[in-house]
Amino acid sequence: xxxxxxxxxxxxxxxxxxxxxxxxxxxxxxxxxxxxxxxxxxxxxxxxxxxxxxxxxxxxxxxxxxxxxxxxxxxxxxxxxxxxxxxxxxxxxxxxxxxxxxxxxxxxxxxxxxxxxxxxxxxxxxxxxxxxxxxxxxxxxxxxxxxxxxxxxxxxxxxxxxxxxxxxxxxxxxxxxxxxxxxxxxxxxxxxxxxxxxxxxxxxxxxxxxxxxxxxxxxxxxxxxxxxxxxxxxxxxxxxxxxxxxxxxxxxxxxxxxxxxxxxxxxxxxxxxxxxxxxxxxxxxxxxxxxxxxxxxxxxxxxxxxxxxxxxxxxxxxxxxxxxxxxxxxxxxxxxxxxxxxxxxxxxxxxxxxxxxxxxxxxxxxxxxxxxxxxxxxxxxxxxxxxxxxxxxxxxxxxxxxxxxxxxxxxxxxxxxxxxxxxxxxxxxxxxxxxxxxxxxxxxxxxxxxxxxxxxxxxxxxxxxxxxxxxxxxxxxxxxxxxxxxxxxxxxx
Numbered sequence: 105x106x107x108x109x110x111x112x113x114x115x116x117x118x119x120x121x122x123x124x125x126x127x128x129x130x131x132x133x134x135x136x137x138x139x140x141x142x143x144x145x146x147x148x149x150x151x152x153x154x155x156x157x158x159x160x161x162x163x164x165x166x167x168x169x170x171x172x173x174x175x176x177x178x179x180x181x182x183x184x185x186x187x188x189x190x191x192x193x194x195x196x197x198x199x200x201x202x203x204x205x206x207x208x209x210x211x212x213x214x215x216x217x218x219x220x221x222x223x224x225x226x227x228x229x230x231x232x233x234x235x236x237x238x239x240x241x242x243x244x245x246x247x248x249x250x251x252x253x254x255x256x257x258x259x260x261x262x263x264x265x266x267x268x269x270x271x272x273x274x275x276x277x278x279x280x281x282x283x284x285x286x287x288x289x290x291x292x293x294x295x296x297x298x299x300x301x302x303x304x305x306x307x308x309x310x311x312x313x314x315x316x317x318x319x320x321x322x323x324x325x326x327x328x329x330x331x332x333x334x335x336x337x338x339x340x341x342x343x344x345x346x347x348x349x350x351x352x353x354x355x356x357x358x359x360x361x362x363x364x365x366x367x368x369x370x371x372x373x374x375x376x377x378x379x380x381x382x383x384x385x386x387x388x389x390x391x392x393x394x395x396x397x398x399x400x401x402x403x404x405x406x407x408x409x410x411x412x413x414x415x416x417x418x419x420x421x422x423x424x425x426x427x428x429x430x431x432x433x434x435x436x437x438x439x440x441x442x443x444x445x446x447x448x449x450x451x452x453x454x455x456x457x458x459x460x461x462x463x464x465x466x467x468x469x470x471x472x473x474x475x476x477x478x479x480x481x482x483x484x485x486x487x488x489x490x491x492x493x494x495x496x497x498x499x500x501x502x503x504x505x506x507x508x509x510x511x512x513x514x515x516x517x518x519x520x521x522x523x524x525x526x527x528x529x530x531x532x533x534x535x536x537x538x539x540x541x542x543x544x545x546x547x548x549x550x551x552x553x554x555x556x557x558x559x560x561x562x563x564x565x566x567x568x569x570x571x572x573x574x575x576x577x578x579x580x581x582x583x584x585x586x587x588x589x590x591x592x593x594x595x596x597x
Contacts, residue, residue: 259291259376261292261358261359262284262291263296263350263359264293265363266295267301268303268304270301273295273307274307276365285313293314295308297316298338299319317349319341328438336439343361351428356425359423367460369482371485375458382452383422384424388449389412390427394457396453396455397562398568400550409454410455411453411454412453412502415557450499457482507589510533510567511591513532516532517535529576531577532576546560549578565582566583566584566588
């Protein structure tokens with residue numbers, strides 16, 4: 105900029121000198137004019153030239169100031185622009201330097217991470233090898249432990265399904281060991297834990313009389329219907345895994361499933377040993393249960409009585425490997441014992457329960473506990489099941505056997521059925537029209553009102569039987585139950 109300004113001053117200086125020379129020239133001409141004797145025309149010409157030169161000098165002076173101002177403005181703008189570009193250039197150089205530094209830092213980090221990845225791969229490989237070795241060792245220990253527990257062909261493996269209730273589990277194990285110790289070789293005991301609760305694991309492994317297995321499942325659970333409890337889906341997964349282990353890995357022919365909130369009756373194992381023979385003979389029996397949903401103290405009496413049922417009772421039950429071969433491939437996400445899997449088969453259940461459920465707190469959130477579970481009567485009679493003739497429970501005999509009992513019961517009608525039943529000696533039968541009518545009558549007596557899969561709990565051919573006050577039996581009979589039973593006086597109710 106300063107070079108341009110100096111050049112402009114030089115230009116001004118030169119032009120001012122020219123103007124001075126022109127002024128001197130005019131002065132000299134005035135002095136010599138008389139001596140040359142010029143003519144009038146010449147004098148006019150000279151005057152014109154003087155005027156022209158005067159105007160030219162004036163024009164130059166007038167143009168000089170705006171030109172100087174314009175030049176100065178342009179130089180100032182150039183200076184400002186140059187300064188801005190210098191600032192941007194400096195910022196760009198600084199940014200480039202920062203990027204270069206960051207790139208080098210990132211490259212160093214990548215190199216470090218690559219080293220870490222290689223290290224982790226090596227560590228994972230070593231852990232996999234160790235895991236394989238430990239797994240082989242564990243399987244060997246399991247075989248040796250199972251051989252120690254079982255010295256002959258067992259009746260059934262017994263598995264206690266546990267999750268996160270160590271105190272409940274201890275109570276259940278103690279109850280089972282009380283009656284299992286004398287028959288341990290017939291009923292090897294397992295605890296299957298779902299999850300990683302350390303208290304449950306520690307409690308289970310503190311017992312030498314059982315084997316501990318663990319189900320680890322980190323897969324997310326997606327319920328099929330809004331509002332469903334995830335727990336039921338996780339329970340179904342656990343059950344499938346545990347039974348696959350016992351039937352296919354350990355090759356048991358039967359398995360008894362208990363939960364970690366149950367106590368068992370003194371004749372629990374004798375009962376299941378007698379029922380195992382029925383399972384082998386009669387393929388129309390799907391499973392054997394130790395539970396009666398209407399097994400409250402006021403509704404039961406006879407510890408020797410057994411029934412067939414269309415409804416799966418659960419809560420302490422036994423099934424065979426052949427049934428599991430059928431169920432395992434199509435095991436549902438939840439509620440596995442829905443009626444579509446029954447295929448017309450039945451379940452055996454006792455009148456008086458051989459298990460007692462004390463689990464007020466659990467997956468079902470205490471549902472029905474106070475009203476239906478807490479008052480359950482646990483059998484305390486040591487029944488000699490080996491001496492009992494249970495052939496009446498076979499398919500070809502049971503329908504007639506049960507129909508004869510129902511037919512002999514005295515039919516009663518009316519809204520005061522409870523009062524009438526109380527005042528009549530012997531068994532009675534009451535017909536219900538549909539589910540709402542059944543629920544109304546069941547509510548009057550205090551038995552389970554709930555239906556599942558379109559049938560009442562404990563029912564056989566739509567008939568629900570329970571004791572009332574004394575040894576009398578009450579039969580709640582469906583609209584076509586007698587027809588299904590083949591009872592001749594179906595129209596007399």
